[in-house]
Amino acid sequence: MTDDSPTPDLARLAEAHGIATEYWSFFGDRVQVPAPTLRAVLTAMHVDTSTDAAVAAALAEADIAPWRALLPPSFVSRPGARPLPVHVPDGHDVRLVVALEDGSWRDLPIPNQQPVAREVDGVTVWRIEVPLPxxxxxxxxxxxxxxxxxGSAEETAAAHAGLVVTPERMPDPPTRRGRSRGWGLMAQLYSVRSHASWGMGDFADLGDLAAIAGREGADFLLVNPVHAADVTSPIEPSPYRPASRRFIAPLYVRPEDIREVAYLTPTERAVVEAARTPVAASNDDPTRIDRDAVWAAKRVALEAIFVVPLSAGRQAELDAFAAGEGQPLQDFALWCALEEHYEGxxxxxxxxxxxxxxxxxLRAQLADRVRFHVWLQWICDQQLERAQAAAQASGMPIGVMHDLAVGVHPQGSDAWSLRPMYAQGMAVGAPPDMYNQQGQTWNQPPWLPAALAASGYAPLRDMIRTLLRHAGALRIDHVIGLFRLWWIPxxxxxxxxTYVRYDHEAMIGVLMLEAQRAGAVLIGEDLGNVEPGVRDYLSDRGILGTSVLWFEREGDGFRPPEQYRRSVLAxxxxxxxxxxxxxxxxxHVAxxxxxxxxxxxxEEExxxxxxxxxAMLDLLRQRGLIGDAPTEAEVIEALYALNTQTxxxxxxxxxxxxxxxxxxxxQPGTDTEYPNWQIPLADGEGRAVLLDDLASDPRFTHLTAAVDAAF
Incomplete structure (x- = not known):
């Protein structure tokens, strides 16, 4: 045994906390996780591993702790999927009753059974299992x-826990009349600009792009995450490393679309226009999106609009929104105000x-700025509502499809206000694979599984509710993260x-419950190294997976499209x-x-x-989709035609x-070496493509018409 090999007790302790002590790599190797990694992960979970005696004590505690609680911290399940564990001390009867969400009460019957017993702190405790009807x-x-x-009629002790009952399966995605499948457009919203933009795509552009795609026959529009970003410079460019996944980035607000703009004085209007002019001049610049300049300009305009008094009706709407979002919104707005307060x-x-x-x-001192950022979230919500309305008006049965990032910035709002929910000293990432041979670190703190359960999964619920309030679908980036996440000390x-396991039945169940209530579709990005059974589990629950044409290999060639999975976004x-x-x-090689x-x-690459x-061109020729000397546009159209045959x-x-x-x-594996998430939409000649010209762009209309005709 080397110094890096874990002791048997350390390995058992890690496994008791859902930490993998070994795993199979993307390349087919069995990898043993070294002891330093296991100790670091356990320490982040607040488990003492400082000595062998501490490890032994922690192992004993992990084994006995569930038996000390009458009820678990929370319980999430489908009816009949798994029983609720209840731990009853010897000499007692137990009665279970459920306070339902609608305010009514219902008894939870306990079936006859032969319970298991064990000694807990000198008392015999019985475990009974109670299924949900x-x-x-x-x-x-x-x-x-x-x-x-x-022998007593008096109840002497009580406990309560969150009980979340989730759907068995999601329904199939809605489609246009006469069709059994659908298609949609995928875009990085910030890159899609119009003449009316402020240097980057915004929520008004989102509605217009959805309307254009809908008129072409599209069922949905998938965009990058619009989670809240920084409110001071420099703004993190990656939409997958947000400050908060619960709230929205006001960076995407179109200031002129706020109702109170109509009541600005000429001087105030001039302030807004003067702020817009310099950044709007970059709308046709194909080189790079400058978020810092855009937000600096928009903040000036938004502050000018914010001071306009609201009508009684509008104030009532804002008050209702703030009340509905509760303390989390106040905490997020305070984080924004603190960012400004300490800027520089x-x-x-x-x-x-x-x-x-x-x-x-500071909460009291910065109250005006807190109110400003609460107002901004209300404005974001209204503009997202209008974008989804535009999508549906164009005929889209799904509409806007949002994207849920894997995690958050370690110094962002969520990591600050929900600090006990996150593992300190850890980053989420991915092990080495074919396309990222050094692995990836995303510099995001992972959720603590035990803390999530203790919270009743409320942070996950609230996050999903925000994203689906004005959307018809949600793509979950790296959906395997709801089963296990790669933690990097x-x-x-x-x-x-190494991998850390989560209660996927609970995580997936919460997603499904909120999606079903919103009438939304769920898509899990399940590419890469996915453990056996995950894709089948998602499919059985009605959650679509993801298929990428270039990754669908079979031997030395490509899988025939007829053999693709049905339950995917291809x-x-x-x-x-x-x-x-x-x-x-x-x-990709260069x-x-x-x-x-x-x-x-x-040369090998x-x-x-x-x-x-x-191999791909051969497949396209075999199917009669291209000739001997196709143009670039013809090959691209053929690739999409091949996808429609799935x-x-x-x-x-x-x-x-x-x-x-x-x-x-x-480009995964890079930070400042490449302008990630900052590339404006352009054509093959490097000319900016604006939303205003898209509907008449021959290449766009030809490809979308060809795809739509296949349905």
Whole structure:
């Protein structure tokens, strides 16, 4: 045994907390997780591993702790899927009753059974298992347990826990009349600008793009996450590393679409126009999106609009919105105000503690800025509502499809206000695979599984409710993260991490309950190294997976489209690859070579890329989709035609492919080495493509018409 090999007790302790002690790599190797990694992860879970004696004590505690509680911290299940565990001390009867979400009460019957017993702190405790009846209503309930000593009529103890009853399965996605499947457009919203934009795509552009796609026959519009970002410079460009997943980025607000603009004085209007002019001049600049300049301009305009008094009706709407969002909105707005307060200065340690006296004092001192940021969230909500209305008015049965990021910025609002929910000293990422041979670290803190359960999964619920309030679908990035996440101890490489397991029945169940209530579709991005059974589980629950044409391999060639899974959103590419025009030109190899990300000689990578491209073109020719010398546009159209031959329920068309863009939006494994998430929409010649011209763009209309005709 080497110094890095875990002791048997350490391995058992890790497994008791859902931490993998070994795993199979993407390349088929069985990897043993070293002891330092296991200790670091356990420490982040507040488990003492400082000595062998501490490990032994923690192992004993992990084994006995569930037996000490009459009820678990919370319980999430489908009716009949798994029983509720109840731990009853010897000599007592137990009665269970549920306070239903609608205010009514219902007894929870305990069936006859032979319970298991064990000694707990000198007392015999019995475990009974109570199934949920098949007719139990879905929803967010509370189960109450009451203990009565044998021979007594008086209940002497009680406990309660959140009880979440979730759907068995999601319905199939809605489609247009006469169709059994659907297709939609996929776009990075910030990159899609119009003449009316403020230098980047916004919620008004979202509604217009949805309307354009809907008129072409599309069923949905998938966009990047619009989670809340920084409110001071520099703004994090990645939409997948937000400050908060619960709230929305006002960076996407169109100031002129706020009703109170109509009541600005001429001087105030001039302030708004003067703020817009410099950033609007960059709408046709194809080089880079400047979020910092955009937000600086919009903040000036929004502050001018904010001071306009609201009518009684509008004030009532704002008050109702704020009341509905509750304390989390106030805390988020306070975080924004603190960011502004400390802009350009080092924030004192006490300000990082939401419960500190300093933060409480600043809550009062910065009350006006807090109100401003509450108002901004209300404006975001209204503009998202209008965008979804535009999508539905164009005939889209689904409409806007939002994207849920894996995690949050370690110094963002969620990590600050919900600090006990996150593992400190850990980052989420991914182990090495074929496309990211050094692994990935996303610099985001993971949720603590036990803390989530203790909260009754309320943070997850609230996040989903916000995203689905004005949307018809939700894509979950890295859906495997609801089953297990790759935790990387601070200071170590991505390859030095390990998997930590989550209660997927609870996580998926909460998603499904909120999606069903919103009438929304769920899509899980299940690419890469997915453990066995996950895809079947998602399919059985009615959650679509994801298929990327280039990844659907079979031997040395490509899988025939007829053999694709039905329950997927099938696409040709992803935002982590160059657009198809660039991919066909080996840009995915050339870019990684320029950035030093290859672990093999570039000649070998190019040879593999050539073989891959040849195999794909051969498949297209065999199916009569291209001739001997096709143009780039013809090959791209053929690839999408091939995708329409799959049984997949949804087909995604990348907007970048519809206009001939060649540059990738994101290169995994890089930070400042490449302008990730900052590339404006352009054509193959490098000319900016504006939303105003899209509906008449021949390449766009030809590709979308060809896809729509296949349905």
């Amino acid at each position: 098949g007719d139990f209503p879905l929803g967010w309930h509370t189960v109450h347990a009451f203990l009565t000593p044998f 200065a080092e924030r004192p340690a006490e300000a990082w503690d939401i419960d500190s006296p300093l933060v409480e004092a 601070e200071g170590l490489s991505p390859a030095a991490g 696409t040709v590419n992803t935002h982590d690859l160059p657009p198809t025009a660039g991919y066909l030109a080996d840009e 870019l990684r070579a320029r950035l030093g990300l290859l672990t093999r000689p570039v 190019l040879a593999d890329a050539d073989a891959e491209r040849t 049984p997949s329920q949804l087909i995604g068309v990348a907007l970048v492919d519809a206009v001939g863009e060649r540059r990738t939006q994101n």
